[in-house]
Every structure is written in structure tokens, then in C-alpha cells.
Amino acid sequence: MSTIRLTMAQAVARFLTAQKTEIDGKVLPLFGGVWAIFGHGNVAGMGEALHGVRDQLPTYRAHNEQGMAHAAIAFAKASRRRRMMACTTSIGPGATNMVTAAAVAHVNRLPVLLLPGDVFANRRPDPVLQQIESFSDGTVSANDCFRPVSRYFDRIARPEQIIPALQRAMTVLTDPAECGPVTLALCQDTQAEAYDYPESFFAEKIWRPRRIRPDETELAAAADLIRKAKKPFIVAGGGVLYSEAEKALADFAEKHGLSVGETQAGKSSLPHDHVACLGAVGVTGTGAANAFAEEADVVIAVGTRLQDFTTGSWALFKNPNRRIVGLNVQTFDAAKHNAVPLVADARVGLEELSRALGNWKAPEAWTAKAQDEKARWFETAARYTDPTNAELPSDAQVIGAVQRTSSPTDVVVCAAGGLPGELHKHWKASTALGYHMEYGYSCMGYEIAGGLGVKMADPSREVIVMVGDGSYLMMNSELASSVMLGQKLTVVLLDNRGYGCINRLQRATGGESFNNLLQHTNHVTLPDIDFAAHAASLGAQSMKVKSIAELEDALRKARSAERSTVIVIDTDPLASTDAGGHWWDVAVPEVSTREQVKTARKDYETALAAQRVGD
16 A cells, blocks of 8 residues: 655645535536634644645635634535535634634534644643643543534544544535534644555545435325425425525426425525515515415425524414425435425435426416515515615615615625515525525624625625624624735625614513613713724725715725725614514513513414424
């Protein structure tokens, strides 16, 4: 057996360069690069190793470890999980800064390889700087925080251990069912230790997507249930996009006369003007999609994990006889809520399910109703997004301005606050992947870093990041990275002076406005933040606009800019779209001195009666 003597870190770097993927007949590197913030614990080992392969595997320096991991996660999502990135950090706070991002990837089932530095395996200098010491367990380090938010976790304490660890990591990162974050904690002394590695370990390998075909018995049961349906309805999740199943979904819906509601992750599975597309479904859904969801007797859930925002906390599907067909590559999701499981890749599953259904079609009256509901919703939505002269426009009115100045190939990126609900209802996605929302973990601070990852995945598309002032203040440093890397973003920053979305939720549950909007916080002086000046200090072009008309002008100028542009606009913290949508289970206190809370509790108890859990 031929061998090559390398340090463990060099072996990691060389192995990553050998991993490939094939997309549209073209072989590409599977790893689009490595994000690195060096410190003690990775600068000597991984730093030297990455320098040696810098021409094959680019290394990118970020400004925040969580931010760089968000960018890597967004890159994978925008690449339909066909390509990915790795992230390396020092030990201690550098590593734990990535834990939140690991949770984002875990919840959203997205691949990212996390390579935090770790303590000395030999323990001679124990304890080292930034080491977490457990009084009861000598094997614990700060990196154990990654265990519950990793699909696979390993600690590399000997150089040869990296061989099975990387092989296992790759099977997880590329598996459509098991996909998620992998953490390999690299002991810092082990990174520098040499070993005679088999040359075969570094042979090029091309990873192609595994398309799981449905079991014949499950397929027959699902088809039989659908044939009996009088009011069937499709819920399209992110799995449709990851499987490249948009055409299969459109063909299935058209052939069988079905309508489709989209989750946050599934939005853009169909163009907004497709005959079958009723738009967003669930708590932040359109009136059209939710009207169908409420009546549906069979819900065909394709590539969705059916979280509470999709199901209206399991109170949206009101038909007492409703059943679910769970078409999902992951058995855990396919069988949720007593569903008839159809474990399969979304594209192959839809194709084979269509063949099993033959010429069956939903009742004509049910199919025709969709166009009436859709027309009514579009008419309603226009009232919220049309231009306005209001001094403080709503989020929906800002979205309308962005939409009017956008191109069908643009990608809008968002993550948290009130904007996801408004975008889910109002954004008209024209092309697949044109809507990029991190709403599995709804992580504030994802937006700008995520936008950077999206742009790196497909530089040909304009990327528009929509972010509130609260999220911007939490994490904005990767705006500087976008400038540094020449990856142009357009950032629309909506300043409502606080956490407007949670303030509205606080009031809706009977609470007094408290500690959310800046004016309701414990303060001596209210901050008057000049966001445009701050963005400019990070190297971006920036401007503050005073109206929707000025915003549209600024957006047009930003399209021709050579570097990232931040456009700031003041907005109304109280206004939101009250049409469409659905109840969401947010527990209201049983005991309170406030009459508003008592009233909200009565309403809450009434709403709970509509929940159907476990059937």
C-alpha cells in the first residue's frame, strides 16, 4: 500500500480538495471553500495546511465565526445541498461562536463541515488558554456543545482517527435523509502530528445525489388514499427545491388538478403565477392557500417537516376526516402525525405517485375554486403593498417597492422578525431559489451573512437582503466581508427602532409594550443610530431614504453599483398584514392582574380547542 506522510491537518485539507460533485454534467469541487478565523488551536495546524492547498481550496477570512458559518450554510442551501463549505476556528469562544449556526444547519437539514480547534489530546499543558474544565469529566471540552446540534460529531485525538471520521462525515453531508452539520473537533496537538496516510484516501471521489425510490406498498397506499380524496391539497417544502423537483411538482399538480401551498423553505417551488400556486401556507400564509388547507381532506406533504408555522400549530387543517400523505426522504418526517408515509426523493416520489394515480384528477369544482381564491388574495395583497406617501411605511409597502424594482431572477434573503411573515405572504417568486428564508431556526443575524453565502453560490443573480434594525445590530460584520470579497449585495434595512414583531406579539397576548421597542426599554438616553454611516464605515455604499418613491430610486441605483449598498428606511413598528395568516400557539399566562391578559387567555383557550395533535 502506497502511503504519504502528512500532518493530520494536511490530510484534512488534501482530502477536502479531492471531493467533487457533478452538476449538469460538469464536475465541480464539492467544497466551495473554507471559512477560517485563526487563533490558537487552528492557526499552526489547519492554517499551515490550508495555505498549502490555497490554489485548489480557497480560504476566506470572516469577521465573526457565527457569521461565516451562516454564510457557509446559505451557500449550501442556495446550491441545493449539492455543494458546501467548511469552517475552522480556534478553541474556546471561536468554536462556541459557531454553535448557534450549527443549530441553524441542523434544523434546516443543511450540510456544513465544522472544524473547531480543541484542547491538547496529550493533556501535557492542561489546562490551556480558553479551556473549559469539567470537575467531573476529564474528556469534556467546549466543543461538546456541538453534540446536540450536529448530525455527526467526533473528536480527533490521534492522526489516524481522521480517516474513518472524514469518511463518515462525507456520508452524512451528502445523504439526503441524514444531511446536516458535521463537527470534527480537532485537538490542536493532533493537527500537527504526522502519520503515513494511504494515498487511496486522497483519491478523487464524485458525490452524486441519491434518489430514493418509494416502496411499492407505501406507494400503493398513498395512491389509494389520494384517489378517494374530494379536496386534496399539496404542501410543498424545502425538499422540493433540494431534490430539483419543481418540474415534477408542476407536472403533478397540472395533471391531477391539484393546488399547492408553499412553506417558507418551499417558496419558489412554483412561480407565483403558476395556475396551481396558491402561495404561502400556514401562520404566515395567504388567504387562498389557507382556505384550501382548512378544507382539505388529504394533505400531500412533499419535502416538509410540518413545523408549527406550516400547520398553524396543528389547528389549520380543520377537516375532521383529513389525512396526510408524508412524501419525504426522511422517515422521521414522513410518518409525522399518523401520516401515510411515502419515503422517497421528492422528484422520483412525485413522478412515481403520478404514474400510480394514472388519469385520476381532483373534482373539477375543487380545482376551479383555486383560481377564485387566488384572485381574491392578489386583490387583497395589493392593498398592502401598493405605493404610499405615509411618513412611516409598513414592511409590506417596503416589500412592494423592492418587488417593483426587482428582476425575476433576483434572490431575496431574510430570516427573522416581522419581515418573514410579510415576505411569505407578499413576495412574488418567479424562479426557483429566488426566495431564501432561514425560518427553521429564525436566527436573527443570519441575513447579511446568509446573503453573502447566496451570492457566492451564484454570483450571476442579484441578491437583495431585507433586514430589520434589530437583526442588523446583532450581526452586520459580514457586510465588510462582502465588500472585501467583491460579492455585491443590496441590503434594505428597515428601521422600526426596536423589535417590532415581538412587540406586536407581546401586545397580542395581552402584554404591555415592554423591553422590545427602544422607547419601552430601561434607558437614560435613546440611541439615534445612523445606520447609513455605520454601513459606510464597513466599506459599503449607503443612503437613507425618506419615502417609498425615494426607496425605489435608490434600489434602481443599487442595481448598477459595483459594491454592496445599504439602503435605510424608517418604518412603522405597529403595522402588519392582518389579512390571511392563521392562529399560532403562543401560551398566554393563566393568571395575571391585567384584564388584557385575562381576555387573551380566554381567546387562547378557545383556539386550543381547534388543535388536532396525535391523530
